[in-house]
Amino acid sequence: MQTFFTFIVVVQVLSALVIIGLVLLQHGKGADMGASFGSGASGSLFGATGSSNFLSKSTGVAAAIFFAATLGLAYFGGHRTASVGVMDNLPVSPKVASPIGVTTAPPASVQAAPASNSNPSEQIPK
Numbered sequence: 001m002q003t004f005f006t007f008i009v010v011v012q013v014l015s016a017l018v019i020i021g022l023v024l025l026q027h028g029k030g031a032d033m034g035a036s037f038g039s040g041a042s043g044s045l046f047g048a049t050g051s052s053n054f055l056s057k058s059t060g061v062a063a064a065i066f067f068a069a070t071l072g073l074a075y076f077g078g079h080r081t082a083s084v085g086v087m088d089n090l091p092v093s094p095k096v097a098s099p100i101g102v103t104t105a106p107p108a109s110v111q112a113a114p115a116s117n118s119n120p121s122e123q124i125p126k
Contacts, residue, residue: 005076012069015062022059 001076005073008069008072008076012066012073015066015069018062019059019066022055022062026055026059
């Protein structure tokens with residue numbers, strides 16, 4: 001589950017970078033006026049009108065991927081379970097260390113009952 005969450009984060013970041021690049025490549029509204037007077041727009045990579053259509057569609061696809069990744073992150077972010085850490089699997093120590101370094105006795109629930117002499121030969125009559 002964690003690898004899928006990481007994959008969605010990577011897809012979202014990459015799609016955001018693609019959107020930034022595509023938006024910066026597009027021409028503004030004022031650039032069309034200069035192109036009509038022969039500033040060389042027809043000699044560009046996509047032709048005179050091809051770049052706006054191609055870049056617009058590519059930006060729309062990247063935005064859809066970004067939106068889907070955002071929805072996926074919202075869903076998986078709300079349904080994540082608490083991860084088990086390394087320290088959660090350690091056995092419980094019977095001694096408790098105090099902040100000053102002196103070990104104290106364990107709680108009463110952990111202490112063993114006192115041993116009784118159940119062997120009659122060891123008992124000494126008075």
